[in-house]
Amino acid sequence: MTEPALLVRALCIELDSGMPVVEDLDLDLRAGEVLGIVGESGSGKTTTALALLGFTRRGVRISSGTVEVEGSALTAGGERVVRALRGRLVSYVAQDPGAALNPSLRVSDLIGDMLRSHDAGEAAENRVSAALKGVNLPSEPEFARRFPHQLSGGQQQRVAIATALVCGAKVVVLDEPTTGLDVVTQARILSEIDRLRSEQRVAMVYVSHDLAVVSSIADRVSVMYAGRIIEEGPTAELVARPRHPYTRGLLSSVPDPVRPRRLHSIPGVSVGVDDRPPGCAFAPRCLQRTESPALSELPPLEQIGGDYRVRCFEWRRTPPLEVEEAVVAQTVERGRVLLAVESLEAGYGRRRAPELAVRGVSFGVAPGECLAIVGESGSGKTTLARCIAGLHPSRAGRVRLEGAELASSAAKRVREQRRRIQIVFQNPNESLNPRHRVGNAIARPARILRGLPAQEANKEAARLLGLVRLPLALADRFPGELSGGERQRVAIARALAAKPDLVICDEITSALDVSVQAAVLELLAELRAELGLALLFITHNFGVVASIADRMLVLESGSIREQGTVASVLSNPQDDYTRRLVAAAPRVVTSPSLPYLSEVE
Amino acid sequence: MKQRLLGALTPGAWVGLVVLVSIIGLAVLGPLFAPHPLDEPIGVPLTRPAQGALFGTDFLGRDVLSRTLWGGRSVLGLAGIATVLAYSVGMAVGLVAGYSRSLLDPLLMRASDVMLSFPALLFLLVLVTGAGSSKTVLVIGVALVQMPLVARIVRTATLEQSVRGFVEAAVARGEGAPAVVRREILPNILGPVTADIGLRFTYSIILVASVNFLGLGLQPPEADWALIISENRAGLTLNPYVILVPAALIASLTISVNVVGDAFARSLGISTARRRLVR
Numbered sequence: 060m061t062e063p064a065l066l067v068r069a070l071c072i073e074l075d076s077g078m079p080v081v082e083d084l085d086l087d088l089r090a091g092e093v094l095g096i097v098g099e100s101g102s103g104k105t106t107t108a109l110a111l112l113g114f115t116r117r118g119v120r121i122s123s124g125t126v127e128v129e130g131s132a133l134t135a136g137g138e139r140v141v142r143a144l145r146g147r148l149v150s151y152v153a154q155d156p157g158a159a160l161n162p163s164l165r166v167s168d169l170i171g172d173m174l175r176s177h178d179a180g181e182a183a184e185n186r187v188s189a190a191l192k193g194v195n196l197p198s199e200p201e202f203a204r205r206f207p208h209q210l211s212g213g214q215q216q217r218v219a220i221a222t223a224l225v226c227g228a229k230v231v232v233l234d235e236p237t238t239g240l241d242v243v244t245q246a247r248i249l250s251e252i253d254r255l256r257s258e259q260r261v262a263m264v265y266v267s268h269d270l271a272v273v274s275s276i277a278d279r280v281s282v283m284y285a286g287r288i289i290e291e292g293p294t295a296e297l298v299a300r301p302r303h304p305y306t307r308g309l310l311s312s313v314p315d316p317v318r319p320r321r322l323h324s325i326p327g328v329s330v331g332v333d334d335r336p337p338g339c340a341f342a343p344r345c346l347q348r349t350e351s352p353a354l355s356e357l358p359p360l361e362q363i364g365g366d367y368r369v370r371c372f373e374w375r376r377t378p379p380l381e382v383e384e385a386v387v388a389q390t391v392e393r394g395r396v397l398l399a400v401e402s403l404e405a406g407y408g409r410r411r412a413p414e415l416a417v418r419g420v421s422f423g424v425a426p427g428e429c430l431a432i433v434g435e436s437g438s439g440k441t442t443l444a445r446c447i448a449g450l451h452p453s454r455a456g457r458v459r460l461e462g463a464e465l466a467s468s469a470a471k472r473v474r475e476q477r478r479r480i481q482i483v484f485q486n487p488n489e490s491l492n493p494r495h496r497v498g499n500a501i502a503r504p505a506r507i508l509r510g511l512p513a514q515e516a517n518k519e520a521a522r523l524l525g526l527v528r529l530p531l532a533l534a535d536r537f538p539g540e541l542s543g544g545e546r547q548r549v550a551i552a553r554a555l556a557a558k559p560d561l562v563i564c565d566e567i568t569s570a571l572d573v574s575v576q577a578a579v580l581e582l583l584a585e586l587r588a589e590l591g592l593a594l595l596f597i598t599h600n601f602g603v604v605a606s607i608a609d610r611m612l613v614l615e616s617g618s619i620r621e622q623g624t625v626a627s628v629l630s631n632p633q634d635d636y637t638r639r640l641v642a643a644a645p646r647v648v649t650s651p652s653l654p655y656l657s658e659v660e
Numbered sequence: 661m662k663q664r665l666l667g668a669l670t671p672g673a674w675v676g677l678v679v680l681v682s683i684i685g686l687a688v689l690g691p692l693f694a695p696h697p698l699d700e701p702i703g704v705p706l707t708r709p710a711q712g713a714l715f716g717t718d719f720l721g722r723d724v725l726s727r728t729l730w731g732g733r734s735v736l737g738l739a740g741i742a743t744v745l746a747y748s749v750g751m752a753v754g755l756v757a758g759y760s761r762s763l764l765d766p767l768l769m770r771a772s773d774v775m776l777s778f779p780a781l782l783f784l785l786v787l788v789t790g791a792g793s794s795k796t797v798l799v800i801g802v803a804l805v806q807m808p809l810v811a812r813i814v815r816t817a818t819l820e821q822s823v824r825g826f827v828e829a830a831v832a833r834g835e836g837a838p839a840v841v842r843r844e845i846l847p848n849i850l851g852p853v854t855a856d857i858g859l860r861f862t863y864s865i866i867l868v869a870s871v872n873f874l875g876l877g878l879q880p881p882e883a884d885w886a887l888i889i890s891e892n893r894a895g896l897t898l899n900p901y902v903i904l905v906p907a908a909l910i911a912s913l914t915i916s917v918n919v920v921g922d923a924f925a926r927s928l929g930i931s932t933a934r935r936r937l938v939r
Contacts, residue, residue, distance in 0.1 A: 448832050449832060450828055450831060450832055469831055469832045469833075469834055470831070470834060470836075472834070474834060477832065477833055477834045481832075482828075482829070482832055484825040484828070484829070485825075486825060489824045489825040489826070490824075490825030490826055490828075490829060491825075491826055492826040492843075492844055492847070492848065493848065494847035494848060495826075495843075495847075500826075503833075504833050507833050507834065507835060508833055508834070553829070557833065
């Protein structure tokens with residue numbers, strides 16, 4: 060066995076208060092290998108990623124253990140010693156390149172700074188253009204003179220990768236490098252990363268919440284939960300036959316754009332840093348939990364195959380993954396039209412020279428139907444949603460609700476119309492007033508839109524909390540005391556309080572962890588069946604579309620590119636643009652050969 | 661709410677709160693304990709502290725302690741009323757401008773820009789010279805100086821809140837502008853506004869004191885901390901207490917108001933975030 064490029068032994072990271080964040084972490088990585096670290100929010104994956112550079116955020120420290128790159132320790136020696144190693148031996152690519160690149164430096168300086176801080180006096184200009192060429196960016200001087208804001212998101216991330224590689228780092232830590240990029244750009248960056256590791260034999264650590272993306276790029280995967288590795292093994296094996304119930308749950312939560320299947324969420328809520336139980340942190344949510352050995356006992360990371368480790372007493376009992384076909388709710392009343400949108404146009408800016416975000420879009424939604432509107436950022440899908448909700452003025456066209464034309468602004472619609480269309484927003488932190496108790500927030504629409512007296516509205520709020528599977532005790536809490544998933548359920552309950560016929564869901568799962576997303580999607584499917592709701596589901600995620608919607612339409616630059624039933628569009632896209640999007644949509648795959656990438660280019 | 665406010669205070673903020681409460685107590689109740697009448701000589705002018713005169717006498721031989729005990733009411737009262745006045749008008753203007761998204765916004769804001777372009781003290785002096793020096797003119801003048809600043813801060817905070825999801829949700833369910841402002845926006849801008857109230861009050865105190873010091877505000881024989889300093893400037897070397905005591909009181913008042921305002925703003929602003937962490 061060759062010497063590992065990265066060797067982490069018994070790494071423990073804690074808060075200044077002594078609260079452990081990451082415990083007893085071992086990692087090995089050989090040159091040219093990609094290790095995926097997968098975890099949900101609060102699992103300690105970003106803290107781990109930074110610690111691989113011997114760095115911790117303020118208020119966090121490495122309490123014990125070692126991180127070695129090619130034999131040099133990053134956990135020993137002073138800040139000066141470690142700083143000299145960062146960039147030269149190990150480097151970092153951050154999640155949001157727009158925020159990570161200094162907006163006042165030119166591309167040449169961004170890369171040049173890295174060179175200057177490690178080997179001064181070299182022919183920097185040539186090396187900058189070589190570095191740009193290395194990541195398939197234009198190498199001419201004009202490009203190097205640009206500022207980050209003059210680049211696209213994908214180009215920015217390429218510049219960040221070029222910076223990370225320019226000093227010949229042996230290990231590159233990529234922290235969610237494609238989150239926030241369009242799927243097509245994401246696929247291109249992934250293939251870039253894949254090419255670089257095979258050409259330059261760089262070892263890479265790819266940290267992400269997205270199992271689908273990780274499965275397409277990583278040779279091996281480590282799954283983290285509550286600060287510990289709970290399962291680790293070759294990607295193909297881990298993805299096909301997970302042994303830890305958490306990994307299994309995570310995989311059952313990931314929607315598949317090509318073979319729509321029923322999602323199963325993990326019960327319970329992910330534990331925070333400060334409420335980790337003793338013993339197995341997953342035990343409270345685990346269906347395979349037993350009383351012996353005692354719950355307070357920590358399962359060891361057991362070697363169960365050549366290169367496969369799992370931290371579970373009961374891993375032998377973990378059932379194989381089941382793939383169930385998605386169940387389509389049979390509530391659609393064909394032939395009737397609930398909502399009709401007719402050549403709608405909307406935009407921003409001055410009336411004389413508007414920038415149109417929606418250009419003549421027409422479609423209809425039947426009662427009880429779920430129509431997905433899919434598009435990349437900037438496709439106009441959110442503007443469209445806001446127009447229908449009466450939050451954004453349209454410039455032309457009509458929106459009809461059961462034939463009656465709706466006024467452009469919500470204030471001018473009659474109460475009954477406002478009641479029948481409800482909207483749930485993308486970011487649950489923003490959509491609930493932090494100063495209002497959950498119960499009041501839900502009761503309010505029932506009072507305003509249904510005219511219920513206060514007492515009945517409160518009763519209704521209690522009933523709705525139950526309907527969205529939240530405990531009644533939450534009614535007295537403030538949104539700040541709830542998790543993201545809980546908040547989104549409250550936002551859904553608030554929309555349901557109006558007894559709507561149509562709920563507009565604007566990217567409502569994109570800010571949530573996959574397992575929480577699965578739970579919200581499960582809930583929506585159940586609510587549809589129970590209440591006969593029609594949904595207008597706006598998203599950029601094809602997997603989500605496949606698991607919830609009946610019909611879909613693809614939006615690009617404000618125009619419809621394609622529409623049809625979900626099955627037909629996803630399995631046989633007619634439009635070029637749609638075809639590229641579908642091809643680039645990440646799915647969990649058992650071989651890290653990026654099979655879908657060839658179609659993207 | 662109250663519990664939460666006090667619970668989140670740091671030791672420094674507690675010191676500020678104690679100082680503030682004692683100075684307010686002194687200003688309000690002080691006259692009851694004044695050992696000598698306000699305006700009668702009790703001995704030789706500008707003598708140092710002696711029996712019966714804790715801080716000595718001023719340039720007319722009056723008791724410095726008694727005059728100081730009387731002199732806080734005007735400072736606190738005038739500055740307080742001016743701040744309340746500035747806030748009631750400025751807040752309304754800021755909320756309307758920030759939420760209306762119509763022509764009202766630029767109109768109101770440009771008007772306040774015009775007012776801001778006058779230097780504060782000059783504006784006050786011109787006003788006092790023109791309208792005569794009375795308490796009413798002083799209060800209105802100070803309030804006018806502060807109002808555009810208040811309006812601007814409230815407008816910015818309102819703009820920031822009015823694009824958030826919960827405000828849009830309220831608009832989408834058809835709530836009227838007054839209800840949206842009162843229920844959704846106002847509770848969320850209290851943090852920055854509280855910090856600003858402290859700042860405005862401090863500034864009002866300084867303005868009132870400055871005008872009084874320049875002799876254009878309250879007129880002798882009224883007792884007022886700033887006026888006391890101004891009247892006795894020449895006697896600083898003979899009896900330093902006549903200057904130092906009121907000066908120290910004005911200074912501690914302004915500092916403590918600021919400390920307390922900041923502390924309240926912080927506990928209002930972060931209370932939700934902190935509770936999430938604690939949980």
